[in-house]
Amino acid sequence: MIIAIGSKNKAKIKAVENTFRELNMEVSVLSLESPSGVSPQPFSDEETMKGAANRAEFCLHQMEEADIAIGLEGGVTETPFGLFLCNWGALAESGKETLFAGGARIKLPGDIAERLRAGEELGPVMDAYSKMQGIRHKEGAIGVFTHGLVDRAAMFSHITKLLIGQYEKLKGSSN
Numbered sequence: 001m002i003i004a005i006g007s008k009n010k011a012k013i014k015a016v017e018n019t020f021r022e023l024n025m026e027v028s029v030l031s032l033e034s035p036s037g038v039s040p041q042p043f044s045d046e047e048t049m050k051g052a053a054n055r056a057e058f059c060l061h062q063m064e065e066a067d068i069a070i071g072l073e074g075g076v077t078e079t080p081f082g083l084f085l086c087n088w089g090a091l092a093e094s095g096k097e098t099l100f101a102g103g104a105r106i107k108l109p110g111d112i113a114e115r116l117r118a119g120e121e122l123g124p125v126m127d128a129y130s131k132m133q134g135i136r137h138k139e140g141a142i143g144v145f146t147h148g149l150v151d152r153a154a155m156f157s158h159i160t161k162l163l164i165g166q167y168e169k170l171k172g173s174s175n
């Protein structure tokens with residue numbers, strides 16, 4: 001099976017590859033930079049879901065050899081308890097309804113939340129906070145604020161499992 005992923009982000013590609021390895025599924029993973037079609041810093045579940053779906057659907061159309069395509073998108077969402085990280089995945093297959101899965105979420109510290117509300121993007125804000133470069137390709141904000149216990153790849157890996165599980169379930173029930 002050929003799986004396409006709509007991003008060149010290292011944490012996302014690693015997450016998808018690790019998941020299939022863990023599931024003992026023989027697949028080829030291809031990656032393609034795909035536009036999210038939403039703002040660079042999605043600010044709601046809805047916008048983040050739309051970004052994930054757009055990436056998956058774009059990627060599926062561009063890569064004819066792919067059986068399915070996965071889009072993974074990171075964003076933030078306001079709640080009555082503060083601004084939370086939110087991450088969504090979408091799985092697209094030709095002629096089928098797009099599948100969705102959401103990731104674990106944690107509250108962002110108040111000073112980080114304020115900078116995002118003022119219009120900054122999480123990637124650069126996290127680089128400045130952690131004094132590291134390209135944190136979004138590595139442990140991500142979730143890794144920094146969970147003391148490395150759950151990094152971005154692990155979180156996206158869980159989302160990928162939720163997507164593949166739904167895909168396998170639907171495939172099984174249509175046989």
Ligand SMILES: O=P(O)(O)OP(=O)(O)OP(=O)(O)OC[C@H]1O[C@@H](n2cnc3c(O)ncnc32)[C@H](O)[C@@H]1O
Nearest residue numbers: 007009040041073074121122123126136140141142
């Ligand atoms: O290369 P792509 O696939 O675009 O990966 P990305 O990390 O740049 O893009 P996302 O769409 O996943 O995330 C949207 C924005 O939120 C930032 N972001 C999201 N989750 C993050 C995290 O866990 N740590 C750091 N930045 C994050 C990211 O840098 C973007 O500014």
